[in-house]
Amino acid sequence: MRLKTSDLTPIGFNVHGQSPPLVDPFGRAVSYLRVSVTDRCDLRCVYCMAEEMTFLPKRDLLTLEELDRLCSAFVERGVSKLRITGGEPLVRRGIMGLFRSLSRHLDSGLLRELTLTTNGTQLEKYAAELADCGVRRINVSLDTLDPDRFRAITRWGDLDRVLAGIDAADDAGIRVKINAVALKGVNEDEIETLLRFAHWRGFDLTLIEVMPLGEIEPMRIDQFLSLGDVRGRLEQRFTLTDLPDNTGGPARYVRVEETGGRLGFITPLTHNFCESCNRVRVTCTGTLYMCLGQEDAVDLRAPLRASEGNELLERAVETAIARKPKGHDFIIERRRSQGVASRHMSTTGG
16 A cells, blocks of 8 residues: 555644654664665676566656655655665666765764665776765675676676675775675575685675565575574584674674674574564655565655645655664565566665
């Protein structure tokens, strides 16, 4: 169900102008916003996109000015971590202007962290400027270190270009975390190699179970690899010590004693991370999803464009947070092998 502006009620709105934090029905404060700035990407990863994608027309996207206004409204309501995503966020024309504008919230102290998730293809070009905008750490999606396998997973990507981007980010003083989706029969034999590479460079590595989002050609059940099984295999080679560390996201971390590095596990299927969820997502069209694994959403574009003030926008956000569910319904099985949610991950925001 999608709300119309006329349906909005001022849940929690303070007529005296003070904006209270956003708290969901289960007492979880929403402090982390992930915002997609584009559904476009210069790669076509097999677990994320169909090979032939139909992208949104430009008129449907929020402008960079609207994205700034939307993000700022969330920051004023207690969001302290802001992640820019895509598609691939760095292919959006003029994107560095948005980063530079949002960095004012770092200067004011309202925003604790401004970051992004990227495939790394544009990092060599933008790393220094991102650092200048206050970006101190980033997530880079990298599922293999084999050039031919990388090209097969991404359908046409150049591994050397991504590695050069990672080097540029590291040289700029940005802390890099490698994200790798664990894919059955594709890269499961390379997980130890990825771990050693990341920890040798001083990077964290986070492993992610494939998520059932969107219609793609490979069947999800054929891609799915349980991270519980992966951890069991790693424990035959390494000593893994559970850590209480929390970076604001869904990963659970261990220290790999032999390397001294951190390894994260994101397990939406085998062990969901919903009980402490502090996150919401906004798509590049201004649709707010309160849960990655649910279709319930609220349109923020209409209230954004209906008034120069933020009262309608605030009310839409408050109404949405009041509907945030306790958890998602991800499941992968043969008879439901395609996405539980019809939208692609690139549309929702990675």
